[in-house]
Amino acid sequence: EAQVTQNPRYLITVTGKKLTVTCSQNMNHEYMSWYRQDPGLGLRQIYYSMNVEVTDKGDVPEGYKVSRKEKRNFPLILESPSPNQTSLYFCASSFAEDQPQHFGDGTRLSIL
């Protein structure tokens, strides 16, 4: 089954404790992206990747890091999480940036 898999689905943690949200896709997609979704603000792009080893900032990259060492994986790293990063996060992938994206089921992060 074609899918984008995110882990964990839910996480409650504390300020400053490094965390990684994993994302994996099995569709051989070139393009991958991370979004956060907050009430009243809609979906905002954090980082995206056009291909392996090619990443770039989206609209809200501050406080986040990403890497793309393999085509299928695109982890999101919060080096020193803060409460304002409490949000619902989505990973997405597509064949190219002008093709419709497939989304994961989301990761709900709470930073205390």
Place this chain on the structure above:
Amino acid sequence: EDQVTQSPEALRLQEGESSSLNCSYTVSGLRGLFWYRQDPGKGPEFLFTLYSAGEEKEKERLKATLTKKESFLHITAPKPEDSATYLCAVPPSGGTSYGKLTFGQGTILTVHP
């Protein structure tokens, strides 16, 4: 920079009451327009892609249309299970939008039985 605006923010319908959602866009060169459906707590689910003015796509009770400035999602005789947030988005048209998909804020549709 690409911009997408959806209206209304929320729409409440009675079962069977047809209506339309609007998505207005401003891009330097349209490379497509996507419609998604999002259920609470879940990722957006792809519905349609439209590429050129005059194009229409249909799926069950939904029909998406496209003009040079906006897209409409028509819902015919909706059912309660059509309740969701509907999002439209445009792929990057270049310049400062390079690589970035632009989403509208979404329309929250509620269909009452």
